[in-house]
Amino acid sequence: MAETHAPNMNKTVFLLPSFGPYVVPILDSLYDRLGPALTVIALNHQWHEISRVALNLGRFPRKILTGYTVPISRGHDRGCQSPLGLIIAPTMPCVLASVRPDIVISANFNVWTLTALLMGFPTIIYWEGTHHTERTVQHWRRTLRQWMTRRASAFVVNGKLSRRYVESLGAPPTAVVEGGLCAMPTPAVHAVQAPRRLGQGKPIRFLFVGRLIEGKGIDCLLRATSVLSNCSAGPFDFEVIIVGDGPGRERFEHTARELHLQNLVRFVGSVGYRDIWSWYADSHVFVLPTLQDNWPLVVPEAMSMGMPILLSNRAGSVPDLLREGSNGWSFDPDQPEQLAALCAEYLRCPSLIESHGRTSMEVVRPYTPHRAADAFLEALSMVQRVGPGQRNRTSV
Numbered sequence: 001m002a003e004t005h006a007p008n009m010n011k012t013v014f015l016l017p018s019f020g021p022y023v024v025p026i027l028d029s030l031y032d033r034l035g036p037a038l039t040v041i042a043l044n045h046q047w048h049e050i051s052r053v054a055l056n057l058g059r060f061p062r063k064i065l066t067g068y069t070v071p072i073s074r075g076h077d078r079g080c081q082s083p084l085g086l087i088i089a090p091t092m093p094c095v096l097a098s099v100r101p102d103i104v105i106s107a108n109f110n111v112w113t114l115t116a117l118l119m120g121f122p123t124i125i126y127w128e129g130t131h132h133t134e135r136t137v138q139h140w141r142r143t144l145r146q147w148m149t150r151r152a153s154a155f156v157v158n159g160k161l162s163r164r165y166v167e168s169l170g171a172p173p174t175a176v177v178e179g180g181l182c183a184m185p186t187p188a189v190h191a192v193q194a195p196r197r198l199g200q201g202k203p204i205r206f207l208f209v210g211r212l213i214e215g216k217g218i219d220c221l222l223r224a225t226s227v228l229s230n231c232s233a234g235p236f237d238f239e240v241i242i243v244g245d246g247p248g249r250e251r252f253e254h255t256a257r258e259l260h261l262q263n264l265v266r267f268v269g270s271v272g273y274r275d276i277w278s279w280y281a282d283s284h285v286f287v288l289p290t291l292q293d294n295w296p297l298v299v300p301e302a303m304s305m306g307m308p309i310l311l312s313n314r315a316g317s318v319p320d321l322l323r324e325g326s327n328g329w330s331f332d333p334d335q336p337e338q339l340a341a342l343c344a345e346y347l348r349c350p351s352l353i354e355s356h357g358r359t360s361m362e363v364v365r366p367y368t369p370h371r372a373a374d375a376f377l378e379a380l381s382m383v384q385r386v387g388p389g390q391r392n393r394t395s396v
Helices: 023-037 051-056 092-099 113-119 141-149 160-168 218-229 251-260 274-283 298-304 334-348 351-364 370-385 388-395
Strands: 012-016 038-043 060-067 068-071 085-088 101-108 123-126 154-157 175-178 205-211 236-242 265-269 285-288 309-314 328-331
Touching: 012 023, 012 092, 012 113, 023 038, 023 370, 038 092, 060 092, 085 113, 085 175, 085 370, 092 113, 101 113, 101 370, 113 123, 113 141, 123 141, 123 160, 123 370, 154 160, 154 370, 160 175, 175 370, 205 218, 205 298, 205 334, 218 236, 218 251, 236 274, 274 298, 285 298, 285 334, 298 309, 298 328, 298 351, 309 334, 328 334, 334 351
Parallel strands: 012 038, 012 101, 038 060, 101 123, 123 154, 154 175, 205 236, 205 285, 236 265, 285 309, 309 328
Antiparallel strands: 068 085
16 A cells, blocks of 8 residues: 555544554554544543553544443354444533534444434444454344445455455445554564574474453364374474463363363463563464454564464454465364364474564564554545545445
């Protein structure tokens, strides 16, 4: 994507009820080019401490509203249901009206997006989901999304699978811009110029980073480790490092003991964001056996550190970040034997770690906050160039 220059406009509001630290560099990059014309509106109630801290980071102007999100879906953490929550923020319409934006960017198909459309603001929908993450969406929700899609002015999505989803709702391909997401930049102290070499006599480390919930596929990883431990895969020893915490940790630790993996699997527990990079730096192959994920940011983080990736075929970033056989492989998380066989490839041929890691670094290099901001700027320019009503009339 060529660099996009800031459109000549008065006011842009970015509605982000759910907030994460990864968006801060993107919003700062937008602010660098839009200046005070940009206002971000977010909720003061965030479920995770790291998100609450992020509300106060960055240089961009913001309005923090009193409110909260009520989770409705119960199967999301198990990887078997599309997420659903209700945003409660009574002052949001009044605040939006007081800002009087020229264009609204709104994250996801939620009540804030619906409000912006009903209030008549030209709206760009920022969307992250895929057909897989949305496979259990009820008919009424899909119908409402189709209605919002017909009235939206443009769309910014994570990648190819998110594009396919909004196009299935009726979004014209020319109104969709990919590339609106990236991982946090690698801290300078941890930045690497080349993949890590395997040390003499050191075991190959397979790394998982994430919440310890059923939906992340930890059971698959543990059972694949058991399969791998029972076969002679190569001359190198291995170990599995699991970084993160969550409600499933006790059960997963019990499973590891049942499978006699105490000497192969290490549960590190919760790690501060700044310390996660040390685990990337000290490991060799990144594994994500997720059952359901939009565009998991741990993957580009690991890639930026020169790691090959073994990625579940249900992760939304597979077609964007994985080069099958060149920087890793995808697998079915319901088939732990597949994951074990792919891990065995690195044990049999450790030189793949360095070559695949180098490809990972090349693939992920363009995914920067500046490039993600360019995606939003391209959508803003598109709305100004075509006009907010023109897209709607041609797509009904």
